[in-house]
Amino acid sequence: MPPTESSTSAGTGPGPVGGHVQPAPESGAGCEDTLDLRLPGELLSLLSPDDTEDGGAHPREDLLDEPAHWRAAATPLGSFRLIPVSVERDLSLISGWMNDPAVAAFWELSGPEPVTGTHLRAQLDGDGRSIPCLGVLDGVPMSYFEIYRADLDPLARHYPARPHDTGIHLLIGGVADRGRGVGTALLRAAAGLILDHRPRCARVVAEPDLRNTPSVSAFLSAGFRFSAEVDLPGKRAALMLRERTLARLL
Template structure:
C-alpha cells in the first residue's frame, strides 16, 4: 500500500500530494505513461507492465532511491523519483556534497498541455525534495530541451553536459546517457 510523504497547497494551482509508488497497485498506470512516445527520455519505453512492477519493486527495496506518484487534487499527474547522488552513477560526473538530493520528474500526458502546470507542480516538489536537504541535482537527457528549459524557469542553474556511465548489475540495467546537470539551492 502506498503512503503519503508530502501534501502541500500551492496557491492558484491546487493541492499536491506525493505518495510512495505501490508497485502492485500503480504498475498499470505508470506503464501506460512511460510507454508513450513522449516518454522516451524516461528510459522505460517498451517495458511490460510486469517489468514496470519489477523496476518499482526494486526501487522500493532501496534506502537510497525512492519512487513517488504525484497527485494534484487527488488526480495522479506524474512520477517523482529522488535518490542519494553518492549512491548513484551521477556521483561519477560531479562532486556530490553532503545535503544533495537527486531528482527525476515525469509529468503525465493528461497534465502536460495545461500552461504553467509543471511550474505549479515543481513548487511543491522542490519543497518536498529540500526537506532536510540543501541542494537538488537534476540530470535530464541532454537532448531533452523542454525539460532543461523548464528547470531553468524553475530557478535551476545549469551545469555541464556529462555522460552518465552504464549500470549493468544483476538486478538493474541502465544504459549510458548524455545528460545536462542542473542544480537548485534555496537562497
C-alpha cells in the same frame, strides 16, 4: 539514472523532465543504475552517524526522510503531494504511462506490466536511496517521480557531490497534463518539498539531456541553475541545481 524529456513546450512533455533511462536488460555489465552503487568508505565517512545503522556501513531505510509523511504543497495548479508508489495499487497506471510511445522513447520501460513492476520493486525493495512516487494534483495522480540520493547514486561519480544532495526525475503521465507550464510548477513544488522536509539537504540535483532545451528551460523556470555539462552513460547532460540558499529568491 540519466534523464531526458520530449521536445514539447516549456519542458512539460510526455518524457521525463529530468527522468530516467533504464538500460535494456541485454545491455549487460557496465551500465550504471542508482541501485547498483556501493557506498565507498570515503563517502560513508562524510555521512553523519544518523545515515547508517548504528554508525556502520549499511544505510538506513529513511535515507530520504520519509516522503510518505511530507505535507502537500500549494501550486498555481492546485494542491500537490508526493505519495510513495504501491505496486499493487499503482502498477497499471504507471505501466500505461510507460507505454505511451512518447514516454517509452526516453524511459525504455514499455511492454507488459512486469517490466515496469520490476523497475519499481527494485527501488521499493532496496536500501531506501531511491523512492518512486506518484505526483498527485488535487487528489488526482498525474505524474511519476523518483526522488533519490544523488550523492549515493552513480551520478556522484560525474560531479562534485555533497552529502545529502537529492536528485529528482519526473514523468508527466497524461497528454492533457503536458504543456502549459505544468512541468515547471511540479518541479518547483517537488524541489520545495525536498528542501522543506530534508533539512540536511542543501541542493536538489537534476541531469536532463543537454539537447533537450525544453526540459532545461523547465528547470530554469523552476528555480534551478545550470551548473555544468556532464558526460553520463548514454547522454551529455546539463547538471541543474536548486540550492537552499537561493530557494527563497527564485
